[in-house]
Amino acid sequence: MQIIHFNDWELLDAYAAQTIINKIQEKPDAVLGLATGSTPLGIYAKIIEAYRSKEVSFAKTTTVNLDEYVGLSAEHEQSYAYYMKRHLFSHIDILGDHYHLPNGLADNLEAECDRYDQLLEQNPIDIQLLGLGHNGHIGFNEPDTKLSAGTHAVQLKAETLEANARFFESAAEVPKMALTMGVGSILKAHTIILVVRGADKAEIVKQALTGPITTDIPASLLQTHPRVIVLLDREAGRKLK
Template sequence: MEIHIFDDNAQLDTFAAQYFIDTVTRKPDAVLGLATGSTPIGIYGKLIKLSKEQNVSFRDVTTFNLDEYVGLTKDDEQSYAYYMNHHLFSHIDIPQQMTHLPNGRSADLEADCKAYDRMLEEQRIDVQLLGLGHNGHIGFNEPAPELSGGTHVVNLEEATREANARFFSSLDEVPKQAVTMGVGSILKARAIMLVVRGADKAAIVKRALTGPITTECPASLLQTHPRVIVLLDREAGRMMN
C-alpha cells in the first residue's frame, strides 16, 4: 500500500489527476473506475485542465462509475449521471457511449446489476477511484456481517443518507436505496486510488488501513489488494504517523 499525505488539496488533486493522465497516456484505451461526491470534484477539475495542457485524448477511454441512486432520472441534478456530465464528461472528448453508470431507473434492477457485472468482467478496470465513508463504506457497500461481491441494490444506512443530505434540499429527498458496484468488483481493478479528506475521517482512515480486515469496515478489505494508492490531506492522515 502506497500512502501519500499532502499539505493542501491542490497538491492532492494534481497528483491524482496526473496519475489518471499518465494511465491514459500509457494506455489510450484505459478503463477507468470513477467516483462521485465532494471528494473527486477537485480531481476532475485538474484532470480537465491537465488533459488540455498535455493534449491527452479520452476518445478511446471507457469509464465505469461505482454507483447511482435508485429512482433518480439522469437529468436530476442529484443523480450521479448528472454529476459526472457536469464535473467531467462534458469537458473532455470521451464519447457518451463509453461512459457507464448503474441504472437506478431500471424496471428490473437485478437484471441490470448482472448486465453491469458482465461489462466489468469483459473490461477490467485499470484504475478505480474511491472515496471513504465515515462508517468505512466504499461505493455504497455498507458495513454488514457479509458483503455482496457483485453489483447490487443496497439500502442506505441513515448515517449515509444524513451525510449526503447536504447535496439535497432536505433529508427526506435523499433516496433510501442505491445501486452499487460490489466489493468483489472493486477489488478486481488493477490499481485502486483511495482519496480521503478532512479531520472527521482520520479515525476511519486508520481503522481501514491498519485495523482488522472485516466486512464491518468494508474499506479494510483494500488491505488485501496488491496495488492501492492512498491520497490523504494532512487532517485525514493525522493518525497515520
Template sequence: MQLKMFETTSELDRYAAQLFADALKEKPASTLGLATGSTPVGIYEKMIELYQQGDISFKYATTFNLDEYVGLTADHEQSYARFMNRHLFAHIDLPAGQTHLPQGTADDLAAECANYDRMLEERAVDIQLLGLGHNGHIGFNEPDRELQSGTHIVELEQATREANARFFASIDDVPTQAITMGVGSILKAESILLVVKGSDKAGILKQALQGPITTECPASLLQTHKNVTVLVDREAGRLL
C-alpha cells in the same frame, strides 16, 4: 499499499489527476473506474485542465462509475449521471457511448445489476478511484456482517443519507437505496486509488488501513489488494 500525504488538497488533486493522465498516456484505451461525491471534484477539475492543455485525451477510454441512486433519473439534479456530466464528461473528449453508470431507474434492477457485472467482466478496470465514507463504505457498500461481491441494491444507512443530505433540499429527499458495484468487483481493478480528505475522516481512515480486515469496515478489505495507493491530506492522515 502506498500512502502519500499532502499539505494541501490542491496538491493532492493534481497528483491524483496525473496518475490518471499517466495511465491514459501508457494505454489510451484504459478503463477508468470513477467515483462521485465531494472528494473527486477537485481531481476532475485537474483532469479537465490537463485535457484542455492538450496533455491527455479520453477519446479511446472507457469509464465505469461505482454507483447510482435508485429512483433518480439521469437528468435529476442530484443523480450521479448528472454529477459526472457536470464535473467531468461535458468538458472532455470522452464519447458518451463509452461512459457507464448503473441505471437506478431500470425496470428490473436485478437484471441491471447482472448486466453491469457482465460489462465489468468484459473490460477490466485499469485504475479505480475511491472515496471513503464516514462509516467505512466504499462505493455504496455499507458495513454488514457479509458483503455482496457483485453489483447489487443496497439499503443506505441513516448516517450515509445524513451525510448526503447537504446535496438535497432535505433528508427526506435523499433516496433510501442505491445500486452499487460490489467490493469483489472493486477489488478486481488492476490498481486502486483511495483518496481521503478532511479531519472528520481521520478515524475511519486509520481503521480502514490499520485495523482488522472486516466487512464491518468495507474499506479495510482494500488491505487485501496488491496495488493500492492512498492519497490523503494532512488532516485526514493525522492519526496515521
C-alpha cells in the same frame, strides 16, 4: 499499500489526476473506475485542465462508475449520471457510449445488476478511484455481516443518508437505495486510488488501513489488494503513525 500525505489539497488533486493522466497516455483505451461526491471534484478539475492543454485525450477511454441512486433519472440534478456530465464528461472528448453507470430507473434491479456485472467483466478496470465514507463504506458497500462481490441494490445506512443530505434540499429527498459495484468488483481493479480528506475521516482512515480486515469496515478489505495508493490530506492522516 502506498500511503502519501499532503499538506495542500491542490497538490493531492494534482497527484491523483496525474496518475490517471499517465495511465491514459500510456494506454489510451484504458478503463477508469470513477467515483462521485465532493472528494473527486478537484481531481476532475485537474483532468479537465490537462485535456484543455492537449496533454491527454479520452477518445478511446472507457469509464465505469461505482454507483447510482435508485429512483433518480440521469437528468435529475442529484443523480450521479448528471454529476459526471457536469463535472467531467461534458468537458472532455470521451464518447457518449464509452461512459457507464448503473441505471437507477431500471424496472428490474436484479437484471440491471447482472447487466452491469457483465459490463465490468468485459471492461477490466485499470484504475479505480475511491472515496471513503464515515462508516468505512466504499462505493455504497455499507458495513454488514457479509458483503456482496458483484453489483447489487443496497439500503443506505442512516449515517450515509445524513452525509449525503447536504446535496439535497431536505433529508427527506435523499434516495434510500442505490445500486453499487460490489467489493469483489472493486478489488479486481489493477490499481486503486483511495482519496480521503478532513479530520472527520481520521478515525475511519486509521481503522480501514491499519485495523483488522472486517465487513464491518468495507474499506479494510483494501488491505488485501496489491496495488492501492492512498492519498490523504494532513487532517485525514493525522492518526496514522
